[in-house]
Amino acid sequence: MFIRLDGEGPIYRQIYRQVRDAILAGQLPPGSRLPATRPLARKLGVARITVIQAYEQLDAEGYLDSRRGAGTRVAAALEGLLEARFTGHDAPIPRLSSLARYAADNRPGRPVGRNTPILDWDFQYGRPAVSREMLSDWRRSLRQAAISPRIGYPDPMGEPDLRESLAAHLREHRGLLADPARIMVVSGTQQALDLIGRCILNPGDGVVLEEPQYQGTRHAFSAIGARLLGLPVDGDGLRTATLPDDPGHYEAPIKLACVTPSHQFPLGGVLPVSRRLALLQWASRQDAWIIEDDYDSDYRHEGGTLQSLYSLDRSRRVIYIGTFSKVLFPGLRLGYLVLPSTWVEPMRQLKWLNDRGSPALEQRALAELFRSGAFRRHLERNARQLSERREALVAALREHFGQAVEILGARAGMHLVARWPDHPPEQSTALIQTAAKHGIGIYATSPYYLHSHPTSLELLLGYATLEPEQIREGIKRLKKLWSVLH
Template sequence: MLYINRSSKTPIYKQIYDSFKEDILTGRYAPQTRLPATRRLAKDLGVSRNTVDLAYQQLVLEGYIVPHACSGFTVEPIAPATVYQPVKRKDTAEEQQKPKNKIQYDFWYPLLDCILFPMKTWKKLYCNALSEIGSSKFISYPERHGEPQLQKAIADYLFRSRGVHCAPHQVIISCGIQFNLELLLKLFDPSCCTAAMEEPGYNGVRDLLQANHFRVSPIPVDHDGIVTQHLKDCRASLLYITPSHQFPTGAILPVNRRMEILDWAKQQNAYIIEDDYDSELRYFSNSIPSLQSIDRNDRVIYLGTFSKVLAPGLRISYLVLPPQLLERYRQICGFYLCQVPYTNQLALTEFINSGYLEQHIRRVRHAYSEKQAKFLSAIDRVFGERIHLFSKNAGLHMLADIETTLTSEELIQRAEKVGIRVYSAKFCWSSPATAPEHQLILGYGSIPAQDYEPALRLLYHAWYEI
């Protein structure tokens, strides 16, 4: 029997439609069955005839019933393969009774400390951008490669901070590193192009390469970064690398290996994708010059982002193309429009040109340096020699080797039972089965410093005392 719930937020016509649709699909209404007349059904349900008409019209539109002149509606025959049994939803009360572990601390490595975002300054610049925009800008499409004033601001900033040599028109602005890479890969033919990358390395890039049908050649990493001898043994024509802060180990590629990689690229006529994802966050030394800054043969494609130093929610990243790739990019990807809103681009331009960016970088570098020192101190007090940490001089995460007989899956499960999320490093390996068993990536950026020790003591209890 058709039942109408008058307290439901679902419109009554939709309830009628849903009821008949389910009855038809489950076979309760056989083909050629005549539906109740609209006038009679409206009277029985205590609703207007227009409401019933609307439900029937939707059923006709979707092919469930057929109208007949002066004789109402009949059910349309439906192929048996399309008839389904409705999936029973779990009882809400039962769901609510299930015990759920409330997550109190999350060591997810991309997370930032939200209180460090310069909200007051950004709001002011954003409002200024809105007031400066004429109506013509709102009804116009954006510049394809980004607003020229932001391209120039980024080019100037990169030269000051990273030694990157480029003209403003070489800067392509987009809404995220992965989208930039997606466009960049269109410039290369995967059928005859092998892409090399660090092992372990950033799985998001590996997944993207494989999704675009590139053969991926993993190159081992040691305490100094990518092992160039192994690179020479593979026939890659594209190399993705994080030389200034290798992900996830934190290794810094020394200058002799940088020169070897540049020489390899020249000899192989290959290109290097340099991902400089968090170069601003270096704590115990000045920022290391980029690989692009010492490239004299235009073999380096430079990737950068404002996600780490400002906020990922702004969705502003960029790539710097060598001159010989720029024309190919215009031919193949020139029809893509910049995905970053004009107001965000204008606000960021002023943020850079007014000196706010470099002032903000000094502030967050100091804040994260203090947080890292407190995190290291808390780890030492709680775990002692039971955790070995890799590079500790930059970034918002550390690769940790845990002294335990538990698997990484067991470490994660036990942590979740005490309200903590930790993450295995296995996803950084092309073959997780060959990855070290007890390595985790611990991100400390978003957790308040005063909570480091309580969180770590919960982990110690979960891993060693339960």
């Protein structure tokens, strides 16, 4: 038996590794006799006790049989089993569940037109501006939270201090009266949607979505077998007159409607109170529930704060979702739900089953950010900055494209949609590809449509991470490319 000491780790582990690998490779078949410890120690130039340690470890793991008077042999129990060990070939393909097959077929990729590395003038949506001041405040909050960390499992509903802070924030900024006991902290909007779907949806149940809509909503509910109904939106958001009002028309009930009433994603309409009330009445008639995805209403550039749909609800059928991905940074992976009282216990159990609760340290740091006033300062600073950048983008589009472009959804948030009614949507592909070659990142709205498609050329333009001068230069260069292509 050839053993080569490789110098990696203690000598007895080197011997152990060499013998074990030889057995697994078939070089030492079951029943093979190993050298006695004394001659092997002399051959390797090591102490006998070192070889004994290696043999004892192999014996303890079942690789060897050691019997007094019979020597040490490779375990006979391994006969016929070594062929099934890992050989370096690909593992067999598993028979995936329907959920895993859906996830594989719809794995997240980069948005249409997104390029890496980041382009010089990248109008990518979803990346918030992260200032040095905010990062400094966050590090300080983390240090404070780590002074006396919670080392047990967190409450599945979330840290009490954070839920108290969220209740105060929602009361001040959204006019939403929420009992902290009904606020659940989750790992972002995607987990919120997944938990809601798992709570009440069975395969085949209906879910009403806006058309177009946030792709993550579509995937969360499709993955568990829901039937999706995409209803059209206009400049005022969801067209509630198109809500299906005949439950007998479908084999399974419609249990959910998911809307973005304060800033429809991606087209930006704001749902007027008449439609909000109509939606609430529809939910009561249908015995359905409404998800209010309030993803970016902390940033409002025109007019005052809008009353949430949740605040109008008297029948307690609205589930409110908020996120910190747009206010702080996506890597934080924290969001929250405001639940109807009857949802608290089933959702608590689902959250516990899913991940035992979101990380407590980050929650406590976020609560400290609220307590110290740093969160409010960051929000105000970002709101001013975003308003300046939004104004720069609107002005640049008007300067270079004039009345040929329609600007949608610019009153709030971190993005707007630019639409050219006289150009077909098919032209967006060539424009996006050409722009990327010239360092400009622009994005089509077409991936956000479920059953239909845009009727003209539409671009979703984010502006959070670009300085006003970069915005102006990017649109100026886009106009030059436009003139060449069109």
